[in-house]
Amino acid sequence: MALILTDEEQALADSVRKFVADRSPLTSLRHLISSGEPYDADVWKQMTAQLGLAGLTIPEEYGGVGAGVSALSVALTELGAGLVASPLLASLLAAEVLLRLDDAAAKTELLPRIAGGEVIATVAVASSAGGHVTATGGNGGDVATLSGTISPVLNGAEASVLLVPADSDKGTVIYLVDGAADGLTRTRLTSVDHSRSLARVQLSGTPARALAGDAAAALAAASDLANLALASESAGAMKACLDMTSAYARIRVAFGQPIGAFQAVKHRLADMEKSWELGHAALRDAARAGDAEPGRFSVAASVARVLLASAYADAAVDTVQLHGGIGFTWEHDAHLYYKNGLSNKVLLGGPGDQLDRLADSLGI
Amino acid sequence: MNDDFRARARAWLAANAPRRGSGEDDGESGQTTIADQKAFQAKLYDAGFAGITWPKAYGGQGLTGAEQIIWSQESRDYDLPSGAFFIGISMPGNTLVEVGTEEQKKRYLPPMLRGEEIWCQLFSEPGAGSDVASLQTSAIRDGDEWVLNGQKVWTSGAQFSDYGAILARTDVSKPKHNGISMFVVDMHAPGVTVRPLKVATGHSPFNEVFFDNVRVPANALIGEENKGWDAAVVMLRHERIAIGTMGSSRTSPLAFDSLRDLAAGLGRTSDQGVRRDLAELYARSKAVQLFALLLREESQAGRLPGARGSVAKLAGSELGRFAGDVAADVLGDQLAAFDEDAMAAVTISIIAAPGSAIAGGTSEIQRNIIGERVLGLAKDPGVDRATPFNQLRVGTQRQS
Numbered sequence: 001m002a003l004i005l006t007d008e009e010q011a012l013a014d015s016v017r018k019f020v021a022d023r024s025p026l027t028s029l030r031h032l033i034s035s036g037e038p039y040d041a042d043v044w045k046q047m048t049a050q051l052g053l054a055g056l057t058i059p060e061e062y063g064g065v066g067a068g069v070s071a072l073s074v075a076l077t078e079l080g081a082g083l084v085a086s087p088l089l090a091s092l093l094a095a096e097v098l099l100r101l102d103d104a105a106a107k108t109e110l111l112p113r114i115a116g117g118e119v120i121a122t123v124a125v126a127s128s129a130g131g132h133v134t135a136t137g138g139n140g141g142d143v144a145t146l147s148g149t150i151s152p153v154l155n156g157a158e159a160s161v162l163l164v165p166a167d168s169d170k171g172t173v174i175y176l177v178d179g180a181a182d183g184l185t186r187t188r189l190t191s192v193d194h195s196r197s198l199a200r201v202q203l204s205g206t207p208a209r210a211l212a213g214d215a216a217a218a219l220a221a222a223s224d225l226a227n228l229a230l231a232s233e234s235a236g237a238m239k240a241c242l243d244m245t246s247a248y249a250r251i252r253v254a255f256g257q258p259i260g261a262f263q264a265v266k267h268r269l270a271d272m273e274k275s276w277e278l279g280h281a282a283l284r285d286a287a288r289a290g291d292a293e294p295g296r297f298s299v300a301a302s303v304a305r306v307l308l309a310s311a312y313a314d315a316a317v318d319t320v321q322l323h324g325g326i327g328f329t330w331e332h333d334a335h336l337y338y339k340n341g342l343s344n345k346v347l348l349g350g351p352g353d354q355l356d357r358l359a360d361s362l363g364i
Numbered sequence: 365m366n367d368d369f370r371a372r373a374r375a376w377l378a379a380n381a382p383r384r385g386s387g388e389d390d391g392e393s394g395q396t397t398i399a400d401q402k403a404f405q406a407k408l409y410d411a412g413f414a415g416i417t418w419p420k421a422y423g424g425q426g427l428t429g430a431e432q433i434i435w436s437q438e439s440r441d442y443d444l445p446s447g448a449f450f451i452g453i454s455m456p457g458n459t460l461v462e463v464g465t466e467e468q469k470k471r472y473l474p475p476m477l478r479g480e481e482i483w484c485q486l487f488s489e490p491g492a493g494s495d496v497a498s499l500q501t502s503a504i505r506d507g508d509e510w511v512l513n514g515q516k517v518w519t520s521g522a523q524f525s526d527y528g529a530i531l532a533r534t535d536v537s538k539p540k541h542n543g544i545s546m547f548v549v550d551m552h553a554p555g556v557t558v559r560p561l562k563v564a565t566g567h568s569p570f571n572e573v574f575f576d577n578v579r580v581p582a583n584a585l586i587g588e589e590n591k592g593w594d595a596a597v598v599m600l601r602h603e604r605i606a607i608g609t610m611g612s613s614r615t616s617p618l619a620f621d622s623l624r625d626l627a628a629g630l631g632r633t634s635d636q637g638v639r640r641d642l643a644e645l646y647a648r649s650k651a652v653q654l655f656a657l658l659l660r661e662e663s664q665a666g667r668l669p670g671a672r673g674s675v676a677k678l679a680g681s682e683l684g685r686f687a688g689d690v691a692a693d694v695l696g697d698q699l700a701a702f703d704e705d706a707m708a709a710v711t712i713s714i715i716a717a718p719g720s721a722i723a724g725g726t727s728e729i730q731r732n733i734i735g736e737r738v739l740g741l742a743k744d745p746g747v748d749r750a751t752p753f754n755q756l757r758v759g760t761q762r763q764s
Contacts, residue, residue, distance in 0.1 A: 003658045004665060246739045260741030263732070269739055270731035274675050274682075281654035282647070303647040355640040364624055364633055364642050 003284040009074045016075045019051060020082035026333050029083055029195055038158055038188070038197030039085040047086060048117025051075075054091045055115030057225070058099070063112030069225075069290025069297075073232040073283065080233025081240040083336055085195040087120045089229055090154035093222045094121035097163050097174060100221045101213030106176060110161060121161040123222060124150045124177075124201050127353065133203055135168040135175060135210075142210040144168065145183075146175055146203040154347075156199030157188040164201075164208065165215060174215045175208035182206060193343035194336060223357075224298045226348045227305035228286055234312040234344050235276070235283050235304075241312070241319040241337050242272050248323055259322075268318055275311035282307050302358045309345040309354070316341035369431050373438040376411050381442040398448060398482070398524045405446040405479025414477040415453065418461055423474030429664035436660070451520055452476050452483030454606035456529040459599040463587045468548065472527065485603075486516040486530035486549070486573060487596065491759020493518075494729045496531070497540045497593060498748070498758040501575060503532035503547065510534075510547060510585075512555075512578040518723070522558045522571040525551045529599065530575075531592050536754040538590065543753055546592035548584040549575075565716045600725065605659075605673035607680065607724045617710040618687035618717070620646045626710060627694045641690045652676075652683050671737035678730040681721040688717030 005013065024043050032040065048054045056072040058064025065071075072092070079088070095114050098107055098121075113119035124133070133148030146166050156162070160179040165172050177184060183206040191198045246269055249260030259265045286300035316338040320327040327334040345351065408414045409423070416432045418424020425431070457476050460468055475481040492499040501514025512532055522528070528549045535543035549556070555578040560568035587595040615622060624633075624642055632638045656676055659669040669676075691714050692699050695707075702711050721727040735741040748756055 002661055003654065004661045242739075246741065249739075249741055257745065258742040260735065260739070261744060263728075263744070266735035266741050267728070267731040269741065270678070270734035273734055273738055274678050277658075277672070277675050278648070278651035278655050278679055281658045282651040284658065285650075285654045303650050306644065306647045307651055352640065355643040356636070358643040358647065359639040362624070362643060362646055364627070364639050 003281060003288065005074065005284075009071060012071055013074045013078055016051065016053075016078035017081070019046070020078055020084055024082055024084045026083060026336065029085060029336060032085055033194050038155065039087060043084070044086050044088075044117060047084075047088065048115070052115075053079075053088060054095070054117050057092060058095050058111055058115045062099075062107060062115065064095075064115040069228060070287040073228060073287035073290075076229055076232035077236035077239075077283075080236030083195040083237065083340055085197070087122070087155040087158060087197070089226070089233075090122035090159065091117075091120060092229060093123050093154070093226055094159075094161070094163050096222045096225045097123050097218045098211075100218035101174060101211050101215075103211040103213055106211055119161055120155060120159045121163065122153055122155050122159040123219075124153045124156065124162050124164045125219065125222075125348070126150050126152060127349065133164055133166040135166040135173060135208070142212075144175065144208055144210060145205045146177065146208045147183075147205060149200065149202045151200035152189055152191075152198035152347075153201045155197050156201045157186040158197060162201065163211070164203070165219060166208075168210070172215045172219075174211045174213075174218060176211055177203070177206060177208045181208070191343065193340045195340055196343055196347075220298070223349065224301045227301040227354070228283075228290060228297075230344050230347065231279070231283050231286065231301065231304035231308040234308040234341070235280050237337055237340055237344075238272075238276050238279070238308065238312040238315045241315045241334075242269070242276055244333070245269060245272070245319045245322050265322055268322060272315045272318060275307075275315065279304065279308040279311045299358065299361050302354055302361065306351060306354045306358065310351055313341040313345045366430055366434060369427075370434045370438060373413065373435055376413065377438055377442050380407060380411070381439070381444055383442055397445065401446050401448045402479040402482075404444070405449050405477075407479075408444070408446060409478045414479075415457075415473070418457075418473065418477070422461070422469045423477040429660060433657070433660045433664065446479070448482050448521055448524060449476065449479065450606070451485060452481075452525075452527075455485050455599050455603050456483045456527075458602040459529065459595060460586065462598050463595050465583070467583065468586065472548065481526040482521060482524055484519050484521045484525040484528045484551070485599065486519055486522075486528045487599075488518045489515060489759075490517055494726050495758075496596070497544065498753075498756070499531055499533060499544065500758065501530070501532045502536075503534050503545060503580075505534075506579075508582050509579045510582070512547070512549065512575040512580060514575050516573040516575070517561065517570070519558075519571045519573050520569065522551065522573050523560065527551060528573075529586065531596055533753065534592070535590055537752050539750055540748060540753045540756060540758075541593045543590055544592040544596070545589050546586040546595040547580050548586060549578065549580050553578050553580070555579075563719065565712050567712075601670075601673060603724055604677040604730070605669060607677050617713040618684065618691055620649050622710070623687070623691055623694055626691075626706075630694065630696075630698065632694050632696070638694055641693050645687055645690045648683055648686060652679050655679060671733050674725075674730040674733040675738070677725065678727050678734065681727050681730075684717050684720040688714045 052065045053075055055064030056067045059066045091114050095111060098111055114121050130151050131149040133146050135144040135146050137144045146164060162177040164175045164177050166175055183204040185202040187200045189198050189200060249265050250258055252259050283304040286304040289296040289300040320334045320338055323334055326332050412425055415424035416427050416435055420426040453476055460472060487496050489499050503510040503512050528551050530547050530549045531544055533543055534545040555576040557574040559572045561570045561572050562568045627633045627638055691710055702708055736743050
């Protein structure tokens with residue numbers, strides 16, 4: 001159970017990095033900002049059809065690659081470094097929920113199409129402040145109607161399939177909602193992070209089908225995977241900030257010397273390097289646990305998320321600060337990371353929620 | 365093969381070493397336990413667990429980093445009563461393996477591993493801490509010998525050491541880094557005086573060492589004359605790696621497990637702030653351990669940690685400070701005064717916490733190293749680098 005990358009993982013990292021550089025450099029994120037598109041459909045097609053990224057954690061029997069959590073983490077780290085806009089995170093979490101539930105029909109019908117990228121699916125979850133949904137009807141049968149609001153939902157406006165946890169007379173149940181269903185209103189919100197499309201999802205007597213299986217366990221598994229995924233993206237993005245800022249501190253001259261010679265700059269970068277190394281080591285441990293020691297995965301993924309969410313957000317602010325004025329312009333890439341860092345820190349459970357959950361797991 | 369080694373290590377430790385948790389972790393200062401420590405180190409050597417990666421010719425086991433990792437993992441929860449040998453083996457020992465003469469390696473390395481001779485490191489001086497290259501202890505050649513005069517400080521284990529690796533100035537007319545040499549010094553030689561140094565906690569875990577016309581033979585030189593700084597860099601690298609990857613005991617008063625239990629005992633675990641602090645402490649402790657493990661794995665794969673040892677050192681020191689803060693939060697006003705032994709241990713550990721960010725190279729120096737050697741940032745201009753030492757202002761001396 002090594003923390004360092006295997007040759008296969010290194011090859012995957014290299015190919016995703018090359019893909020990002022060739023097909024989705026930061027200039028294409030700027031094109032998306034101007035065009036208002038949530039993501040580049042061609043890039044998404046290549047990510048799924050060519051690289052198989054949406055199916056990395058989906059078993060082969062459901063049309064996925066079945067490569068596992070560590071491979072996923074490696075790929076997401078590279079995508080995170082390049083701030084690649086895509087519905088990948090939404091799809092991964094929806095697939096995880098389906099895999100953990102016991103609804104054979106939904107698995108067979110949806111998982112191969114999620115893996116192939118033809119269906120964009122999402123789980124409509126947010127913090128308690130983000131609203132909730134109530135289910136009515138369905139007496140004994142599995143058809144119900146849902147009402148309520150959830151916000152923000154990952155790719156909620158683009159998803160053609162929504163998995164909606166709702167309060168029913170049987171407790172929390174996860175319902176399948178078609179993107180074209182009656183009484184479903186999706187409103188795309190202004191995302192702080194330009195690489196993430198988020199929406200408010202309103203349901204008003206919306207027809208839905210109850211999915212069989214343990215909803216709480218499925219949502220907990222999705223939370224763990226979300227922690228691993230956001231920690232991976234944050235690790236990649238934080239490394240990009242560290243590399244960008246170190247490079248600038250080596251060439252930018254002030255008071256007769258490169259600014260990196262000044263301890264006020266040097267020490268801040270050294271702290272950034274330290275925080276990245278620690279977060280990265282924790283991330284590798286979580287990725288390995290995901291494949292080899294599932295019983296340890298939840299805590300390990302929380303640890304990685306707690307460390308990297310804060311470390312990246314801090315590093316992104318320092319990236320702005322250490323670049324000085326240029327770092328605060330729209331033209332410079334620093335703000336793209338700064339906003340991604342702010343958003344990654346709070347999505348699907350912010351630091352306080354994460355620490356509370358970790359404390360519970362640790363028996364504190 | 366690795367599985368065999370692991371099984372052998374596990375069985376030997378279970379049969380021969382005390383598990384951690386007895387609370388008594390004073391192996392460095394208790395003169396009375398030195399005989400026991402020497403006996404334990406000898407047992408460790410006989411069982412084949414001393415000098416795991418050192419060549420067999422010098423008493424080592426000639427094994428790889430893989431076995432070293434396994435040993436660290438397996439021994440982590442034991443209180444190995446051979447702490448007096450830790451500094452000698454990991455610092456002067458590793459340095460001799462790299463830069464010592466064949467004669468020195470044959471003479472000094474095996475007795476170190478066999479538990480016969482204890483070593484200390486003599487670098488810091490009252491006027492030369494972070495800027496250790498400005499040291500003023502002198503070594504003057506006199507026939508076939510060198511004569512040492514000066515004062516060292518912060519020397520762990522000097523009171524029971526048989527030998528020390530000392531840095532002394534051998535040419536004051538050269539710039540400071542270019543006039544230093546490293547020697548082996550016999551700590552029992554006439555003119556060596558060791559005095560305990562009392563620190564902020566009230567304990568004396570270190571010493572001051574005075575050298576008054578102490579004579580060492582010419583073959584005591586480690587590396588070349590006036591090239592002592594090169595050997596010192598090797599030793600400081602080993603020091604940072606040793607400290608950074610030492611790992612912490614799960615039962616030390618500031619460890620996560622201890623503070624969780626303390627918080628439960630004091631009824632503090634219903635406080636959300638305390639719960640979050642403890643959870644964060646768990647996360648940060650885990651990351652420091654995992655980073656040390658990652659560095660070891662990389663070494664084993666042929667990628668040496670180099671200056672990233674400073675990341676481990678810095679991270680370990682910061683973790684200590686953070687754990688001290690969490691402990692203070694858990695204790696609340698119980699920190700202000702205590703009369704129970706359990707509280708004494710945690711309170712003394714809180715008082716001791718800042719020391720780890722100074723000992724073995726301050727956090728500020730580690731950040732310089734990380735910035736310059738890991739991130740490739742420009743060096744500080746260093747106004748002192750080209751000035752002959754005898755024209756340089758050092759320590760706290762006033763300009764006349």
